[in-house]
Amino acid sequence: MIVETLEAHFDSLALDCGEVIAPVRVAYETYGELNAAKSNAILILHAFTGDAHAAGICPETGKPGWWESMIGPGKAFDTNEYFVICSNVLGGCSGTTGPSSINPETGKLYAMEFPLITIKDMVRLQKMLIDSMGIEKLLAVSGGSMGAMQALEWAVDYPEAVAASIPIAGTWRHSAQQIAFNEVGRQSIMADPEWNGGYYDEEKGPGRGLAVARMIGHITYMSDESMREKFGRRLREKEKFGFDFEIDFEVESYLRYRGKQFIGRFDANSYLYITKALDYFDISNGKASLAAAFEHTTARFLLISFTSDWLYPSYQSQEIVSALRSRNRDVAYVELASNYGHDAFLVDVGEQTEVVKGFLASTLKAISKGKS
């Protein structure tokens, strides 16, 4: 399946911080066919460093989508049945307006003049995209990690536009630990002299700082077990220690490789802006309680967490489930066993597929019976 990234343009977007971005561009992809009633659309929401290319093969790079294992004919998000949409988030660097876009007022990159954004802002822009497609109600919204936050935000902000919400490996607000990891990543970027207060050449940029930030991120996405299995204490192309600060261990080599690879595809300022949006996220903001945040939701919910995910531990999903139950919302929840840590929602998809598939089928059935 060869897919193309499309673009949508909007005049302006009002943000939570009070500022307005104008104009706004959204990069998105779609898979499958929208039916005549426009009732089979599913919006996929990507994680922190993801992009609109969720499935299929990109014609230029030949790369498969980041959730290729979940989206396609016969897969969890079955493109024979559903029309699947994925867009790059606001503040990103893969086609949607962000700090590396041109500021029309100055003719230069926004860089640090880009306003601070929130998860709510990201969702507001997605709603504009969905509206522009003439879709009144999404069959489902789903994503892992930051995608889970957007899936919650959708159900809370636009209850009339969502039949089902599937937040995977997520949380309802960033904890101190999660904020702490993000802050280390940001400091690493800002401590790189090449960052230059955010005003760097596209070609240069704070590569070292960004690579270290990514290395930290990667550690939090894996688990003790998965790292032990994948690397153990194995040495990299040597029989004994080098007694220097070159690479000794496989795990060092892997992290450096991941860090370096990341520089080529991600913008350091986007890293700063999006991690801030993650840290600001608290679905109960301005409400009396988490349960109160779900006061007006009408969607069915399916939450999934993973046993070895220590970045977004299961208890955080369980708190959401508990709050939904206290409002007597229709909610399903399962904790799947996996050794892959937070990354499980991307790489360990067998059981996740079974659950999501059944949940979507029953949602579709309920809608056709006129119950949703």
Add this chain to the structure above:
Amino acid sequence: MIETELKRGPFVRELLGRSDYAIISELVAPGSRVLDLGCGDGALLAWLRENKDVDARGIEIDGAKVRRAIASGVSAYQGDIDKGLADYPGKAFDYVILSQTLQETHHPLKVLREMLRVGHHAVVAFPNFGHWQVRLAHLWTGRAPRTHLFPHRWYDSPNIHFLTVKDFEELVAQEGWKVETRICLASSHTIAAFHNFFSEMAVFLVKP
């Protein structure tokens, strides 16, 4: 699709291979809101959803079963029924079902009270420890009784609170609840007299 009609009379059919399910399926009103505690892979709930158009929710502790339940379209939640009902507001359901699980809970009375707090009706099915074979097995062997109803050895049994039909009725009276329906069974026949002696299983519909 499985035949739903139950003949009134001494003979009870099976639903999904179980006679308690057949009885429960008759007790539950169409279009109602149902919570099944210890719902397993959701087979009963999926059936009720399909055939009686109920709003089907379930709680199950075993993750693999929860997975299958959700896959079959049931809104199941992975959790412990000894703790799990506290989140629900009062009278959130028309029926709360507890089938073959009461004797496995740590705090049966607490679970029953919670069932009647969150539900208008409780449907409770349990194996009768007062059945004559259980009594005989205990008397003759001098050991923890093992029958086809209670096949486990004392050390590997999931059953931790044994109760009889009489025990349950006493508890209902003590708590001031009301038995709306009682169906006692031995194999596939209803028991008309000496319930506590002859029934292998009982299904109660109770309200506060």
